[in-house]
Amino acid sequence: MSRVQYNMALSGQPPQELNFWQKLFLVLGVLGLAILLLASFNLNFPNKPLWLSLSLTSISLGVIGFSWSIYGDKYKGVKNDGVWFKSLTSHGLWAWVFGVLITIFYVVLYFYPQYLGLNSEAENTGLVALFDPLSYALSGNPASQWFMYGTLYSLSILIFGIKFIWKYRHSRYEIIRTISVMFFQTAFAFIIPELMARLNGEHLQLPYYDLKSIWPLNYYNFEQYRIDGFLNSGAIGLALLIFGIISIFVITPILTYKYGKRWYCSWVCGCGGLAETAGDPFRHLSDKRQIAWKIERWVVHSVVVFVTLMTTAVIYSYLDYDTSKYWLNKDVFLGFVASILTLVFGWVMIFRRQELQEDARYGAIGYFVIIIGLIAIHFFWGNSLFLFQAETLRTTYAFLIGSVFSGVIGVGFYPIFGSRVWCRFGCPMAAVLGFQQRLFSKFRITTNGGQCISCGNCSTYCEMGIDVRAYAQKGENIIRSSCVGCGICAEVCPRGVLKLENDSPNGRINPKDVLLGNDVDLMNYVNQKK
C-alpha cells in the first residue's frame, strides 16, 4: 500500500507552497525572461542567435518542467485543488503584480514600441533586435515589435498548451482541441505569413495575412493598402482576397451551423488559443453575475455595429462614384451592405422570433443604427467632415478595440477578470459567430436529466461567465451565444451531467422543466402552468 507523499510544507494546510522542483523550474523560466528584460534595457548581447535561443529554451523548459512537477506524479483527473487558495489565481498579491506587469508590457508594445528597440530608420536595438536573426531566417526582413510579440505569443500557446494537455490528459476532447489551437497558431499565424512575406517582390505584394484571422476580428482586412496589395499580386492575391470574403459569408456559417462557434473560438482562433492555454489558470475569475451578462450583450454588440459601420465607411472612402470604371462603386457597395443586413434581419425576425424572445428588440436597435449610419454615409459624404470621419472611425476603432480592449485589457487583466474578457465583451467575430450559434446551429450542451446537484463547478470554471448551473439544475440544454465550447464544464462536473454535442436542431432549445425523476403528471402540470 502506498503512503501519502509529504512533499508540501505542513500537513493539514492547504497546499500553497512550491516544492523543490517547482521552484527550480520557476527560476529557470524567470532567467529566460530576464534575458529578454535585459535586452529591453538595451544590453547588447554579442551573439544574438545564441542568447535568443537560450532565453526561449529556458522559458520553455521552465514552463514544461513546472507542468511536469505539478502534474507528472498525479493521476489523471480534474486538477483544481487549491485554485482559490493560491495568490496568483485568487486575486491575491501575485495576481495584481502579474497583471500590472503584463499590462505595462502591452502598453509599451502598442504605443511605445521604440522603447522595445524598434527603429524603422536604422537598425533595431534592444529587445526587437534580439529577434532580428530569427526574423531574417524566416522572412528575410528585420524584426518588428509585432514579430517579437508574435514569436512570444506563439511560444506561449505551445508551451502552455503542453501544460494544458498535461493537466487535462484524461480528456481526449481537450487534448485534440489544444493540439488544434497550437497548430493553427504556429502554422497560420506565425510561419505561413512570414514565408508569404519572403515570397513578396516585384510581382507579389501580399500584405501580412493570417489566414485564420477573419473579418471582423481582422478589422483591417479590407483597408485600401491591403486590397491594393492583394490586387497587385496576381492570381494568388485575388485568391487570398476571395478567401477573405468567403470565410465570412460561406465558410463561417457552414462550420458554425455544424459545430457551433467553438470550431473557431476554441479550436482555431489565436486570442482563444492564448486564453485556453496561458489563460487557463485564470478561467474561473470571470464574472458570473446577471449584470455582467447584461453588460456583455450591450458592449459586444455595440462593437459589432461599430466595426460594421467603420469598415463600410473605410471601403466606401476608396471606392469611386463612377460605375464606368468598375462595377463596384460607392452606392452599389452601400446598397449591397444594406441588402445583406436587411436579408439577415428579415430572416431572423420571421423565422427565429421565438428563439430571440426579448433580445429581438436589441437586434432591431442594432440593425436600425447601422442602416441609419449607411444612409448618413450616402447623403452626407463629400462634405469634408465625413471624409475625415472614415479615417477617424478607423483609428478610433484600432485604438479602442484593436489595441486597448483586445490587448491591454484582454490579456493584461487575465489575473483580474479571467482569460476571456476580450472574447466575451469585445470581440465582434465572437458576437457574429454567437449570433449564428444561438439561432442557426446544431451545437448545444446537453444536460443529463435529473443528475445535477447544483454544486457550481461548471459555472465557476466557465471562462465566458455563463451560469451553466442555472440551466443544468433545471434540466435545460445550454444554448448561449457566448459559449466557446471549451468543454471544461463537462470536465469539472462530478456527476456526468454535461455533454457538448452536435445534434439535430429540432428540440435543441427545451425551455420547459424536463427534469427526470418525477412522475409524468406532475411535470405536465408544471409545464402547462408555465
Added chain:
Amino acid sequence: MSHVVIIGNGIAGITAARHIRKFSDNRITVISAENEYFFSRPALMYVYMGHMKFEHTQPYENSFWKKNRIELKQAYINIVDFKSKKLISAEGEEIVYDKLILATGSVTHFRGWKGQDLNGVQGLVAKQDLELLNNNSENLNHAVIVGGGLIGIELAEMLHTRNIEVTMLIRESHFWGSVLPIEEGKLISNHIEKRGINLVFETELAEIIPDSDNRVKSIKTTTGKHIDCQWVGIATGVKPNISFLKNTALETDLGILVNRNLATNIPDVYAIGDCAQQCEPIGHRKSVEAVWYTGRIMGETVAQTICGNPTAYNPSNWFNSAKFFDIEYQTYGWVFSKKKEGYSDFYWQDAKNERALHFQYETNSKKFIGINAFGIRLRHEIVDAWLTEKLPIEKVILQLQKANFDKEFSKKYLKKVQQAFQQSKFQKNLVDE
C-alpha cells in the same frame, strides 16, 4: 393569502418555496440557522479543496429572494406549538404560520461510541461541520474515518488534498458494501488505495481514546487494534434532524412520518426531504431518502398540494450518482449489492482503465431492472425509458450506444461490452445444457 413557513433552506425547502411562489401569491418565509442563503450541500467538499469559494455553492444570486418575495429568516427554531400554529426561536421570537413545511434535513448519526464527544470527532453534513473541519485540519497528521460510504470517501478525498494521512474503517469486505456489489466494490477499493488512503476492512469503531486535553489521541477498533490519530470522522450515515420535535403531537419514527401527499398526522403540517419518512414503501426505495433529487421532487410535489392541487409524491425510476476520487459513478434502477433470488446480472470491466458496467435483470423474463456505470456516462433519459418499458436485457445491450453520454472523442467501450455479453451468454447456454 396564507403564510407558508418552511423550516430548512436546503434543496427540499427551497424548491418548495420557489414552486409555491410560481403557483401562488402566498406569503413565504424560509427559516434556517445554518446559512442565510441556499447553497449546494454536496459542494461543501469543493470549498475545502479550494476548487470553489463558498459563495460559488449558492445557486441563486442574493437578490433572487427579494425579487421573488421569498422571505429569508436566520433563526434556530426550538419549539413548535402545533396547536396555536406558532414557532418559537432560540431567541424567543414567535412566528405564526398557516401552513408549515418541515425540511430540516439530516444530522450525523453518532452511534453512541465511547469518546464520541471528544474534540476532534465530527461528521460532515452542515456548513458548520466544514468550518469545524477546516479548524481541525491544522496540524492534523493522521485522520481516521469511520464508515466506507459517500461521506466517508468525500472526507478522504478532502483530507488527501491537504496531505493528511487517512485511514478508513469499513464494516464490509469492500468499499460501500451496503450498496455496491463486490465487483465494483473491489474496483473502487483499489482506486482509493492507489491514491494513498489506508483501507481497513471488516472493522468498526469500538472507542475513541482522549489525551489530557480532551482531544482525540487514538482509537480502538472492534478487532482490538489501536490506531493513533488526531481526528475521527464519523461517516456511518446520517439520520433525520428531528430531535426538536420529540414529545410533540407529531408522529415520528426514524423521521417524520408522512403519507404519499407528504402530509404529517397534523393538519397543515408537511415534511419533505431527508427528514421525512414514508409510511408506505415506494418500490425498492428506502423509507427515508437522503438524496439531493428526492428532496427536490418532494419540494415540487408539496408545492402542488399547498397550492390547491393535492399531489402524491411519486418518484419514477431510482437513479443516483457520485464520484469516487477520479471515478464517476452513475446508477439507474436497481443493482443489488448481494445476489438475489430470481435476478441475474452481467458485469463487465476494463480494470486497466477503471471502467465498469453492471447490469441487473430478471432471470426468467430477462427484463432489465438496473445498471451501475463506472467511468462511463449514461444518458438519463434513455436508461429511464428502458427501465419504464422493462426492455429485455438483450435489447438494452444492443442499444447501448444510444445511452452513451461520454464526452466527444472519448474512448469507446460499448462494443467491448456487447462482445463480452455475447460471450457470457454463450457460456451460460453451455452450462444450462
